[in-house]
Amino acid sequence: PKGWGVTSGGGRDNIPVWTRLEMGGASIEIRDSVSGTPAGMLERSLHQGTPMSRGEAPVDEVHEHRKTSLSAPYRNYEESTPQELEHRLGNSLIAEFTSNPMFGATIHGYHATVLCEYHQFTIVCRCKESEWEMLKPTFDHVISTLQPVIRED
Numbered sequence: 001p002k003g004w005g006v007t008s009g010g011g012r013d014n015i016p017v018w019t020r021l022e023m024g025g026a027s028i029e030i031r032d033s034v035s036g037t038p039a040g041m042l043e044r045s046l047h048q049g050t051p052m053s054r055g056e057a058p059v060d061e062v063h064e065h066r067k068t069s070l071s072a073p074y075r076n077y078e079e080s081t082p083q084e085l086e087h088r089l090g091n092s093l094i095a096e097f098t099s100n101p102m103f104g105a106t107i108h109g110y111h112a113t114v115l116c117e118y119h120q121f122t123i124v125c126r127c128k129e130s131e132w133e134m135l136k137p138t139f140d141h142v143i144s145t146l147q148p149v150i151r152e153d
Helices: 038-047 058-071 129-144
Strands: 005-009 017-023 026-034 092-099 107-116 119-128
Touching: 026 129, 058 092, 058 107, 058 119, 107 129, 119 129
Parallel strands: none
Antiparallel strands: 005 017, 017 026, 026 119, 092 107, 107 119
16 A cells, blocks of 8 residues: 555575565555475365355364464464455465554454465564554455565576
8 A cells, every 4th residue: 555664575495475465553464385295275266256154164173273373473363253255366265363562552453364276375464453444445455466576586
């Protein structure tokens, strides 16, 4: 989004590619994890573009796995039931979360998972609860327009 600072990293030495957009106390973090195991790629390709059965699709497994690691630094992390997200890249889920830190304002955000071929995108958007209604359209836009960039080194 216009006016947001952007930092990126990874992509070498087995460090996943990541991008962080920040404005004030709000942030959007996108992590790309290449899940290149042949079995994982085969299973996802078999499910790609087919109706998902809630709780059984690979995107459910990835989302739940990422939820465990992303909730660790947050205090009193609570996430809504993930909902299917129509995304041109592939099977996707999105959930809202809140966290009540020991000090400071309540945090409100999104945790989204997008599977695209053998990439697993984890998107975490967060802001103060008081900014949620104002920033929610920006978060929705960034998530819905996510598109991988292919670098040619």
